Amino acid sequence: MKGLENIKSISGHNGAIYDVIFCDPFLFTTSADKYVAQWNPKTGEQTKFAVKLERSSYNIAFSKKHNLLAVGTNNGGIHVINTEKKEEIRLLTQHKSGVFALIHNEKKGHFYSGDKDGVFCAWSSETFDLLITLPYNCGKIREISLSEDGEFLAICGQDGIVRILETSFFNQTNELTAHKEGANCALFDGDFLYTGGKDAHIKKWNWKDEKQLLTIPAHNYAVYDLEFLNNKKNLVSVSFDKSIKLWNTEDISIIERIEFKNRGHRHTVNRIAKISENSFATVSDDRKIKIWKLKND
Template identity: 30%
Template sequence: MGFELLTPQYMSKIQVNKLHTLTGHNDCIYALAEGSDPRFFYTGSGDGMVVEWDLDNPKDGKLIAKLPHSVYAISVDKERNLLFIGHNFEGIHVIDLNENKEVWSLKITDQSIFDIKIIGKSLFVATGDGVLTVIDIEEKSLVKHIKLSSKSARVMAVDNDQKHIAIGFSDHTIKIIDAYDFKPVQLLEGHSNSVFALAYSPIHDTLISGGRDASLKFWDTKTYQQTNNVIAHMFAINYLSFKEDGKYFITCSMDKSIKVWDAENHKLLKVIDKARYAGHGTSINKVLWSTYNQSIISVSDDRSISIWEVDI
């Protein structure tokens, strides 16, 4: 399959307006997460800084943490209002967002930490040695190291029932495991390179994956059979995020573009790039479709954060 064509009615229907460009990080921005209160979001960077931003007052970022090594992964525990920071080559730092201070930390790895997910009282940490580490949040203790690959574990997604966790690897596979007994459920093969992007649809029985091969693959979550493949970008797909209603999703890429997609028929609806919308000048590493005001937030190697209003 080739690139989907943009039809005139889609081009006229979707309006894009760049609301803000936020600066302050001194290195590539790799991590992005929405807060317990979705008015706030958090970014982590190669400069070791983790910053809180307010969508109502976006120009004033607030430094939450400054670590000696780069931060690739952050995650907010919305139930406990804790921010988990993956500190490369060290472990996990935990910030109480009510008090804005570090409350505990755990040395768990000497590897890069690529993703963090929370299910109930369990924290899942994906690292560069292909290990999935499980931590008990309430006990603040290590539960298990699970060696799943000889290559990096790059990205994770949790299904809607919070029973399964999908993990994308640099060995080109996606492994589905049970979130409670950690046993393997399914092995998905189809990508020809590292998997960087994963998300379960909020409304369809679909898992979407993307990666260095620039393709999006769609998997039926009842059978985990692949249902579609779309060559979506010119270079690696770094991340994807669904709109809250599940009808649309966005992808971001090393090709410096953000693309808006119809989630039901997998059609490309809009390209947001530098030429048309004063987009990022280098690789876009993460995107987030805000549940607060439905804006799109993107972070890039160009050290900036962009906030976009997209009228669909």
């Protein structure tokens, strides 16, 4: 059975690392130290690209087509930075509270953002015109996830509900009462959706039928992020309990648990960035970026 191997541990930030995304060939991270940094995951070296902010940022998203990095800050501002010219081109001020969710839809040419008060916004990634604002009053929007074809998105609310919207007109198509204490993350797989919550459970749904198919107590504390590996045969989860877990996707059965004692993180693990079908990065409050790969059978 496959497990995980830690192939790199990268230091450089002077504060908790809140988010990581992979934009081939680099990783971007954002931290409590108010820097957004870029890294080479193969060498572990920081590049010359870095952005110093006036406030902490919880999340980032990138449009490869336009070389634009969007950075959401704790006062609701979204900084739009041209990574080639290394300059800020826009500051979006629609949100009035901290931006906790940010993602780019390459297929539709949209950025989506969600804030602490439950307000969802959609933006054109070309003009940064505001396309729509939807106030859900669902508490903090912790994550916005996309279907593989870009046609649907899932909004994970602090009220425990996962709302599914289509991305042409932003009508809500489905609603899952997912996690009693708050929904933190979601991952699409065709008609299936995997969700992780503050209740420490991972659940599998047929989201179109709004039916729960599986639920397991996955971690000791809140599940913060989920990602597929190995052509969706494996699922990775990270948690407030400081651990990383590798699962068989179909039945959500455990393969391996990684903790500090076996080269894992010392503190809360916040996010996952998939690099390839057999490798990914994790970031933590311990200020470390760790690169992992699936061991060969």
